Amino acid sequence: MSQKQEYKIRLVTKEFLNSDTCYLGFECPGIASSAIPGQFVNISAGTVFLKRPFGIASVDKANGIFYIGVKIVGKGTSEIAKFEPGLTADCLGPLGNGFDFEGYDNIILTGGGTGVFPINFAYETLTSLGKNVTVCEGFRNASQVILNKPGYVLTTDSGDTGIKGTVIAGLDTLEIKDPSNTLVCCVGPIPMMKAVGAWAGGKNMKCLVSMEQRMACGAGICLCCTVKVKDDGPDGYKNVRCCKEGPVFDSREVVW
Amino acid sequence: MNALSVNVGSVNLKSPLILASGTCNFGRELSEYYDLKILGGISSKGLTIKPRAGNPGVRVAECDSGMLNSVGLQNPGVDYFIENDLDFMRDSGAAVIVNVAGHSYEDYIEMVKKLDPHKDKIDALEINLSCPNVKEGCMTIGSDPSAIRYITSELRKLTDLPIWIKLTPNVTDIKATALAAQAGGADAVVLINTLMGMRIDIRTRRPVLTNNTGGYSGPAVKPVAIRMVAECSQVLDIPIVGCGGIADYKDVIEFMIAGAFAVEVGTACLVHPALPVDLTSDLEKYCEDNKIALKDLTGTLQRW
Numbered sequence: 269m270s271q272k273q274e275y276k277i278r279l280v281t282k283e284f285l286n287s288d289t290c291y292l293g294f295e296c297p298g299i300a301s302s303a304i305p306g307q308f309v310n311i312s313a314g315t316v317f318l319k320r321p322f323g324i325a326s327v328d329k330a331n332g333i334f335y336i337g338v339k340i341v342g343k344g345t346s347e348i349a350k351f352e353p354g355l356t357a358d359c360l361g362p363l364g365n366g367f368d369f370e371g372y373d374n375i376i377l378t379g380g381g382t383g384v385f386p387i388n389f390a391y392e393t394l395t396s397l398g399k400n401v402t403v404c405e406g407f408r409n410a411s412q413v414i415l416n417k418p419g420y421v422l423t424t425d426s427g428d429t430g431i432k433g434t435v436i437a438g439l440d441t442l443e444i445k446d447p448s449n450t451l452v453c454c455v456g457p458i459p460m461m462k463a464v465g466a467w468a469g470g471k472n473m474k475c476l477v478s479m480e481q482r483m484a485c486g487a488g489i490c491l492c493c494t495v496k497v498k499d500d501g502p503d504g505y506k507n508v509r510c511c512k513e514g515p516v517f518d519s520r521e522v523v524w
Numbered sequence: 525m526n527a528l529s530v531n532v533g534s535v536n537l538k539s540p541l542i543l544a545s546g547t548c549n550f551g552r553e554l555s556e557y558y559d560l561k562i563l564g565g566i567s568s569k570g571l572t573i574k575p576r577a578g579n580p581g582v583r584v585a586e587c588d589s590g591m592l593n594s595v596g597l598q599n600p601g602v603d604y605f606i607e608n609d610l611d612f613m614r615d616s617g618a619a620v621i622v623n624v625a626g627h628s629y630e631d632y633i634e635m636v637k638k639l640d641p642h643k644d645k646i647d648a649l650e651i652n653l654s655c656p657n658v659k660e661g662c663m664t665i666g667s668d669p670s671a672i673r674y675i676t677s678e679l680r681k682l683t684d685l686p687i688w689i690k691l692t693p694n695v696t697d698i699k700a701t702a703l704a705a706q707a708g709g710a711d712a713v714v715l716i717n718t719l720m721g722m723r724i725d726i727r728t729r730r731p732v733l734t735n736n737t738g739g740y741s742g743p744a745v746k747p748v749a750i751r752m753v754a755e756c757s758q759v760l761d762i763p764i765v766g767c768g769g770i771a772d773y774k775d776v777i778e779f780m781i782a783g784a785f786a787v788e789v790g791t792a793c794l795v796h797p798a799l800p801v802d803l804t805s806d807l808e809k810y811c812e813d814n815k816i817a818l819k820d821l822t823g824t825l826q827r828w
Contacts (some may be wrong), residue, residue: 485794488553494583
């Protein structure tokens with residue numbers, strides 16, 4: 269029943285979106301052809317020991333290329349940001365469970381920070397399926413805004429561009445016509461996902477969130493990246509693997 | 525004749541490669557990457573009497589050439605394992621090593637009583653006296669030779685299954701703890717579990733791990749493990765299973781020369797899940813090139 273494999277991927281495109289965030293395209297037909305929005309890849313990063321997880325930002329199936337966004341936050345991400353086209357790396361993927369849009373005609377995609385990368389993949393996929401998609405993204409200030417497309421609702425904490433406030437301020441401007449036929453998907457920092465989950469719940473909409481946890485293997489074998497979810501057992505919760513049972517969870521199941 | 529076949533006491537393994545406990549769950553996830561029957565064995569996730577949720581918060585901290593973990597023995601409990609995972613392990617084609625953890629002598633005794641009736645599906649019990657990430661039992665028992673001897677002899681009375689004692693390196697004299705396991709009636713010792721360590725976030729001045737400390741594993745610990753295997757090899761009559769930092773076939777050879785009869789591979793599989801596939805073909809080539817059966821390497825260390 270062997271079916272997954274570790275790929276050797278080759279960097280083919282690289283561009284900086286702002287001072288500390290770059291957008292990388294890797295050649296790997298196996299991943300490009302099978303990935304769905306919300307899934308991630310684990311990529312080896314130069315001299316650091318563990319691979320690093322990145323949400324898939326886009327795929328080009330025709331050319332066998334997948335894209336990720338990398339914000340430089342530490343040693344691993346800075347090594348990956350130094351990759352130059354032609355360089356190869358080890359990669360596992362696509363990993364985890366992506367977003368299940370089934371049964372909904374209206375999708376609200378919302379997120380911030382590096383969460384805008386998986387949101388981008390979801391947007392591209394959903395528009396190609398002809399779904400009614402609304403996107404609302406939040407950033408700290410104008411200099412942090414990336415991958416913003418015409419028609420997106422934009423918010424910034426500073427207010428120097430878009431609506432001043434968090435993504436909730438942006439989501440509050442939306443007219444929700446058919447909540448039972450509307451799915452909210454959020455990828456961003458934990459406080460943002462918690463707030464969006466509560467916002468959606470208050471309007472009787474289901475909300476899927478993509479959780480993040482420090483990860484070692486990405487393959488479900490080390491049990492390092494657990495997320496607390498509600499459970500009927502004596503503890504009232506259980507720890508499940510972000511990389512295997514997630515990273516996408518129903519916000520109502522997460523113990524925030 | 526399979527050049528890779530080895531014996532750990534009465535347990536015959538077609539390869540010296542065993543997946544180390546805590547780095548492979550029960551094998552299911554890795555079976556998506558390769559056929560587990562190439563393995564000598566699989567050591568299950570450390571099991572306890574009751575299910576354990578494990579430690580909260582951050583459980584992994586990367587280090588130079590390795591990592592700290594503080595998973596805290598998250599597992600579904602021995603009953604669930606017997607019901608849902610044991611048959612999968614048996615059917616994998618690799619030897620079934622069941623890793624048994626506990627908080628007290630009674631826990632270990634109860635666990636072995638529960639597992640012994642399933643002995644037709646189990647090749648060995650690996651008694652975990654070495655997990656550094658739980659507050660009681662495990663490493664507390666495993667750092668005290670008299671406690672090791674006592675619990676081993678109590679378990680010996682309960683089962684005919686081979687008993688392997690997995691020891692902690694966090695002791696002054698590994699020979700003393702290994703000899704205590706032997707005196708208690710162990711069939712083998714497994715050396716080593718993780719080294720206790722800590723990493724600190726200099727910005728917050730807090731430990732990276734929410735449990736404060738964790739177990740260090742990966743290539744960085746290999747020299748410590750090799751030294752301990754070599755030391756114990758000089759004094760033990762029972763076989764040693766070597767474990768700690770194996771990342772390529774030369775590491776396997778090194779452990780066997782030091783005195784290991786078989787080896788466990790763990791942290792490197794977190795980085796390269798299908799590593800045992802490469803290790804197997806590299807070891808076969810090594811045996812062919814050197815016209816040697818792997819088991820003939822055990823304990824061939826030529827000390828200065």
